[in-house]
Amino acid sequence: MAAPRKARVTASPQEQEAAILAAAAQEFTEAGVRSANMDRVAKAAGVSRSTLYRRFPNKDNLLIALANATFERGMGELERAVEGRSPAEAVVEAFATGATMIDTDPLLHRMVIEDAEIRGLTASISSLFIDMVTARVAGALRKCGATMPEDLLRRAVDIHVRLVISFLEVPASDDSLRTPESVRSFATTFLAPMVY
Numbered sequence: 001m002a003a004p005r006k007a008r009v010t011a012s013p014q015e016q017e018a019a020i021l022a023a024a025a026q027e028f029t030e031a032g033v034r035s036a037n038m039d040r041v042a043k044a045a046g047v048s049r050s051t052l053y054r055r056f057p058n059k060d061n062l063l064i065a066l067a068n069a070t071f072e073r074g075m076g077e078l079e080r081a082v083e084g085r086s087p088a089e090a091v092v093e094a095f096a097t098g099a100t101m102i103d104t105d106p107l108l109h110r111m112v113i114e115d116a117e118i119r120g121l122t123a124s125i126s127s128l129f130i131d132m133v134t135a136r137v138a139g140a141l142r143k144c145g146a147t148m149p150e151d152l153l154r155r156a157v158d159i160h161v162r163l164v165i166s167f168l169e170v171p172a173s174d175d176s177l178r179t180p181e182s183v184r185s186f187a188t189t190f191l192a193p194m195v196y
Contacts, residue, residue, distance in 0.1 A: 017055060020056070036059060074105075094141075113168050134154055
């Protein structure tokens with residue numbers, strides 16, 4: 001028996017875009033870039049193909065919009081996690097939260113770790129992505145009381161961001177080093193002292 005067709009969204013453009021991005025998140029998570037299907041996204045979002053293609057002319061445009069929305073959601077979560085902490089505590093929390101988000105959020109995990117095609121598409125903007133994350137995290141650490149010169153703070157955070165990605169792309173062979181406690185211990189011992 002076929003699944004019931006989702007009713008068309010007769011909503012504002014912002015609500016339609018939110019529905020499209022939610023449907024795209026599901027499609028890219030489940031199918032990956034190569035197998036993702038724009039028709040399935042339109043159907044799941046309850047919009048016509050023409051509405052979908054008017055907003056996102058192709059799959060790459062949709063993926064980039066989804067990556068931007070995912071980035072904003074993740075950064076908001078990370079900024080909330082470090083609020084009210086000392087700089088050293090914020091470093092540990094930012095590192096642990098970032099690693100947990102990428103490891104446990106199916107879409108983030110697919111985008112950052114699993115799907116080589118997504119990484120291939122975004123490779124040209126990887127440095128820009130790292131720069132954007134670095135700027136946001138450095139700003140959050142500054143709000144937590146970091147007093148070090150701006151160029152040094154950004155360099156330290158850049159190293160932290162690259163380490164999160166590296167640790168997740170090439171996990172430690174010893175499972176005990178991948179536990180949340182171990183990640184926090186690593187950040188406390190090696191990363192927190194880099195920020196003051």
